[in-house]
Amino acid sequence: MKKSRFSFKRFKAIMMKEFIQVKRDPISLKLPFIMPIVMMLLFGYAVNTDVENIPTAVFDQCKTEDSSQFIEKFADSKYFIITENVDNEAQLADLVDSGKVKAGLIIPANYSEQIKNKVNAEIQLVIDGTDPTTARTALSSGLLIMREYSQKYTAEKLIKYGITAEKLPGISLKTNVWYNPDLENTRFTIPGLVGLILQNITIMLTAFALVREKERSTIEQLIVTPIKPSELILGKLIPYIVIGYTGFLFALGICVWFFKVNVAGSLGLLLLLGFLFVFCSLSIGMLISTFAKNQMQAMIVMVFVLLPSILLSGFIFPRDAMPKVIGFIGYFIPLTYFLDIIRGVMLKGIGLKYLWQDSLALLLFTIVILFIATKRFRKSLD
Amino acid sequence: MDYAIHVENLTKRFGSFTAVDNISFSIPKGTIFGFLGPNGSGKSTTIRMLCGVLHPTSGSALIMGRDVAKETEAVRQGLGYMSQRFSLYEDLTVEENLDFYAGVYGLSKKVTADRKKELIAMANLTGKEKSLAGTLSGGWKQRLALGCALIHKPKLLILDEPTAGVDPVSRRVFWEIIHELARQGITILVTTHYMDEAESCDTVGFILDGKLINIASPQELIAQEGAKNLEDIFIKYVEKATNQKINSTFNSLNFLKGEDDAL
Numbered sequence: 001m002k003k004s005r006f007s008f009k010r011f012k013a014i015m016m017k018e019f020i021q022v023k024r025d026p027i028s029l030k031l032p033f034i035m036p037i038v039m040m041l042l043f044g045y046a047v048n049t050d051v052e053n054i055p056t057a058v059f060d061q062c063k064t065e066d067s068s069q070f071i072e073k074f075a076d077s078k079y080f081i082i083t084e085n086v087d088n089e090a091q092l093a094d095l096v097d098s099g100k101v102k103a104g105l106i107i108p109a110n111y112s113e114q115i116k117n118k119v120n121a122e123i124q125l126v127i128d129g130t131d132p133t134t135a136r137t138a139l140s141s142g143l144l145i146m147r148e149y150s151q152k153y154t155a156e157k158l159i160k161y162g163i164t165a166e167k168l169p170g171i172s173l174k175t176n177v178w179y180n181p182d183l184e185n186t187r188f189t190i191p192g193l194v195g196l197i198l199q200n201i202t203i204m205l206t207a208f209a210l211v212r213e214k215e216r217s218t219i220e221q222l223i224v225t226p227i228k229p230s231e232l233i234l235g236k237l238i239p240y241i242v243i244g245y246t247g248f249l250f251a252l253g254i255c256v257w258f259f260k261v262n263v264a265g266s267l268g269l270l271l272l273l274g275f276l277f278v279f280c281s282l283s284i285g286m287l288i289s290t291f292a293k294n295q296m297q298a299m300i301v302m303v304f305v306l307l308p309s310i311l312l313s314g315f316i317f318p319r320d321a322m323p324k325v326i327g328f329i330g331y332f333i334p335l336t337y338f339l340d341i342i343r344g345v346m347l348k349g350i351g352l353k354y355l356w357q358d359s360l361a362l363l364l365f366t367i368v369i370l371f372i373a374t375k376r377f378r379k380s381l382d
Numbered sequence: 383m384d385y386a387i388h389v390e391n392l393t394k395r396f397g398s399f400t401a402v403d404n405i406s407f408s409i410p411k412g413t414i415f416g417f418l419g420p421n422g423s424g425k426s427t428t429i430r431m432l433c434g435v436l437h438p439t440s441g442s443a444l445i446m447g448r449d450v451a452k453e454t455e456a457v458r459q460g461l462g463y464m465s466q467r468f469s470l471y472e473d474l475t476v477e478e479n480l481d482f483y484a485g486v487y488g489l490s491k492k493v494t495a496d497r498k499k500e501l502i503a504m505a506n507l508t509g510k511e512k513s514l515a516g517t518l519s520g521g522w523k524q525r526l527a528l529g530c531a532l533i534h535k536p537k538l539l540i541l542d543e544p545t546a547g548v549d550p551v552s553r554r555v556f557w558e559i560i561h562e563l564a565r566q567g568i569t570i571l572v573t574t575h576y577m578d579e580a581e582s583c584d585t586v587g588f589i590l591d592g593k594l595i596n597i598a599s600p601q602e603l604i605a606q607e608g609a610k611n612l613e614d615i616f617i618k619y620v621e622k623a624t625n626q627k628i629n630s631t632f633n634s635l636n637f638l639k640g641e642d643d644a645l
Contacts, residue, residue, distance in 0.1 A: 013485020017474065024473045217469045221530075224433040224463040225486045226455045 010227050014235025018209070022239050028205055032247030036197050040254050043193050044186055051137040057084035057101040059092050061109040070123070073149050074105060079141040092126065102128045103138045115153070179264075179347045190259045191346040192315045194251040195338045198274065199281045200306060202244030206285025207298045209236060210377075215294045229378045237282055244278045255346075264349030270342065273359060277338045280366040284334070286373035309335045334369075337362045384447070386411045386538050386569035387432065391441035394427050394592075401427040403592035404441065409571065409585065411537075414564050416583030416600075417573045418612075420620060424592040425573045426466075429540055432571070433463055446537055459487065462536035466543050468527035472516030476507050479515050479530055487534035494533075501529035504559065521552025528559065539563065541572040545579065557582065577613040586612065590623045 022028045056074070060067050075082045084101060086092045095101045104126035108114070114121040125142045129135040158164065180187045213219045222232065252270075255261050263270060284305060292298035311317065312326065313335040319327050330336045337358040344350045344358075352359060387409040394402040402424045409415045419425050430436040432443055434454040443450045445457045470479050480501060484494040502508055505525035510518070515526060524544060531539060541560075545553045557579060564570055564584075572583070580586050580600065587597035596603065596619075600612055609615045 007488060009488045010486050013482055016485070017471065017478070017482045020478055021471065021473050216472070217465060217467055218471060220435075220465045221463065221469040222486075223435050224458055224461065225483070226458045226488075227486055 006228065006230060011231040011235045014227070014232055015238050018236050018239045021209075022243065028243065031205065032201055032243050033250055035201055036194075036247060036251035036254055039197055040190065040193055040251065040259070043189055044259060051134045052078050053081045054079055054103050054134060054138050055083040055101045056080045056103040056105060057086050057092050057095050058082055059086045059089065059104060059106045062107050062111040064112040066112045066115060067107045070107065070111075070149060071105065073145055074142075077141060077145055079137060096126065096128050099128075102131075102134055103142070186259055187261050187347060188343070189316075190255050190261050191342045192339050194248065194255050195277065195335060195342050196310065196315055197251045198244060198248040198277060199284075199309065199335055199338075201247040202240060202278055202281035203285040203288065203302065203305065205243055206237065206240045206282050207288040207292070207302060208295055209240060210286060210289035211292050211295050211298045214289075229374070233286070233374060233377060237286070240282060240285075241278055244281065245275065248274050248278065261346060263346050265345040266351055269351060270345045273338070273341050273345075273355075273362070276359075276362055276366060277334070277341075280334045280338075280362060280369065283366060283370040283373045286377060287369060290373065290376040309333050312336070314339055334362055334365045337365070384411060385409060385444070386413075386446060387415070387571065388444040388447075389428075389432075389441070390443075392428065392431060392438050392443055393440045394424075394431060394436060395439045400592050402431070402438075405589070405592075405594040406441075407587055407594060407597050409569060411569050412564060412567045413584040414560065414570045414572065414582075416580040416586040417571060417589065418575075418580055418586055418616065419573075419589035423589045425589055426542060427592075428589070429542055429571070429573070432540065433461060434458060459534070460537045462531035462534070462539040464527050464531045464539075464541045464544055466546070468523045468544075470515040470523060470527055470530065473514060475512050475514055476502065476518070476526055477511045479526060480533055483530045483533050489534060497533055497535075501532060505529045506555070520548045521555070524548050524552065524556060525559070528556070532563075537568060539568055539570045541570065543573050543575070545574060545576060553579075577611060577616065580612050588616070588619055590619055595619050595623075 058071055058074075060071065071082065074080045080103065084095055086095065086104075089106070092101075092104045092106070096104060106124040106126065108122060108124075111121050111123070123146065125138075125146075127135050127138045127142075155164075177183060213222070252274075256263065288298055288301045288305065291301055308329065309315075312319075312322070312330040313333050314330065315335070319330050319336070322330070340358040341355050341362070344355050348354075385408040387407070389408070390406050391404050392402055392406070393400065393404050405424075405428065417425050417428070427436065431438050432445065432450060434450045434457060437451060446460055448457050450457050471482065474482065477498065480498045481494065484498070489497070502511060505522070505528065507522060507526060507529075510522070515523065518526065528541075528544070531541075545556055548556070553576070560570055560572070561582070572579075574580055584599060585597060586600055586603065588595040596606075598606065603609075603615055604611065607615050607618065609618065
């Protein structure tokens with residue numbers, strides 16, 4: 001076959017055609033704006049594992065100043081909200097069964113006596129363990145409140161004997177949480193979401209654009225023209241690079257201005273690596289299009305790509321907690337690396353010094369996938 | 383002699399199945415060649431090999447003296463192709479479809495504008511330049527697809543069932559255009575299942591089970607076979623090849639006869 005050079009004219013004809021088609025397709029045009037809004041509102045608010053205001057019932061059998069002081073301590077914390085006061089354990093059990101309360105505080109009748117008689121008083125915290133997230137928060141914050149109260153109580157008593165806390169030896173742990181001092185979930189989820197949205201928009205549009213040509217058999221007409229695969233692929237993909245990147249910038253804008261998660265590190269680096277990730281997603285979309293004969297099939301294949309990327313990339317569930325084998329699969333998902341990058345740059349403010357491995361992995365993935373996709377795509381043309 | 387298409391011992395096998403079996407024929411320039419045969423007989427496979435979309439298992443095809451396998455791109459530059467379903471971009475307008483193919487063949491702006499005007503007039507699409515191709519009716523779509531296949535001024539036009547599913551008036555108009563193009567020196571290869579269309583071709587070839595059964599002018603064929611028309615010849619060939627009479631086995635559909643006792 002006689003080789004001829006890349007024709008800019010043919011490439012431009014393809015690109016212009018693709019731009020017109022995108023312009024006429026309201027979904028492709030709105031997707032980079034609607035998807036970030038919908039997904040960020042959903043994930044920003046619904047997927048919130050910061051549990052607060054756990055409805056709590058109190059069964060106070062003591063009813064003294066001591067007991068109400070203790071209950072107040074619980075009510076003052078932002079984790080518990082006292083919604084019910086009950087008179088017996090059966091009532092409490094009923095409330096937990098019906099789900100009206102998630103926790104119950106039981107104070108024994110002899111609470112006041114016990115603490116006055118210098119006996120260790122025993123208070124019971126009942127927790128509904130159905131939802132582990134809520135239960136865990138209730139458990140840890142309940143323990144914390146009790147310990148704090150108990151310590152304060154002990155200290156007060158010690159002062160009476162002329163002993164202050166300073167006179168007692170002890171170890172204290174001074175904690176210092178970096179990057180996200182308030183442990184806000186949105187600061188973790190939202191930047192990750194920017195990466196996920198970028199991936200989804202680009203994969204979806206690219207796969208559909210290429211499959212559509214097959215579905216309507218216009219590809220057959222294109223093959224008999226002198227067009228070269230490189231011109232066709234490049235010309236077809238540029239509009240989707242533009243759309244994918246627009247979606248990325250828009251999502252980043254929402255992240256910064258609406259959720260107030262600022263870019264701690266270099267914005268330039270983030271924009272550059274974001275561009276690399278658009279390319280990577282584009283190649284994945286192209287690869288999908290070589291498997292699928294129509295848009296329906298493309299959709300099915302896409303689910304197989306998108307679902308693992310949500311579950312295994314560390315977007316929601318920490319990869320450290322996964323069994324080794326499952327966690328290993330995550331290394332084959334490009335989003336895993338981009339999440340490291342975007343969280344690193346946005347939250348930690350770190351640069352290539354720490355992110356070069358992730359960046360290199362992403363680059364390698366992009367090159368390999370693009371290579372396979374182009375190869376398979378050419379084959380499907382021949 | 384200079385042939386537009388010169389095919390020699392062309393064969394295409396897919397695994398153990400032979401789709402095109404050692405066919406040879408030559409078509410002189412400026413003539414209309416009707417390529418006939420039942421569905422699945424190997425017409426489309428042959429056409430795909432002529433366009434360089436499929437590579438032949440053996441044999442060769444020369445288009446305008448150029449080997450398709452060796453000079454694919456040069457061959458394609460001089461080839462107009464219209465696939466079975468008029469594969470236009472339905473979300474592009476009439477003008478944009480023509481512009482696109484002009485760009486793909488690397489035509490200049492000036493040439494594109496001139497040819498577009500003429501092609502729109504030929505296809506009777508004046509006033510519809512800004513309509514989306516998807517909103518056109520069958521006959522218009524078909525003529526627009528022909529326009530797109532002609533914009534780069536090909537020497538050979540390959541039409542795969544161009545009149546399938548089109549009304550009789552559009553069919554007549556279309557064939558008038560085809561004959562006019564042939565008079566201007568363009569060679570045309572056309573497949574069709576309409577025998578009245580086949581009879582107006584200069585040469586017809588019958589392909590059956592991948593083998594070229596006969597190739598001659600329609601008049602010669604009718605005289606040779608002593609048949610009334612091409613349709614009889616078509617049916618005769620198929621009967622000979624399959625060794626059975628072509629008549630429906632409708633009589634064996636017993637459930638359609640008698641009382642409906644089941645209801």
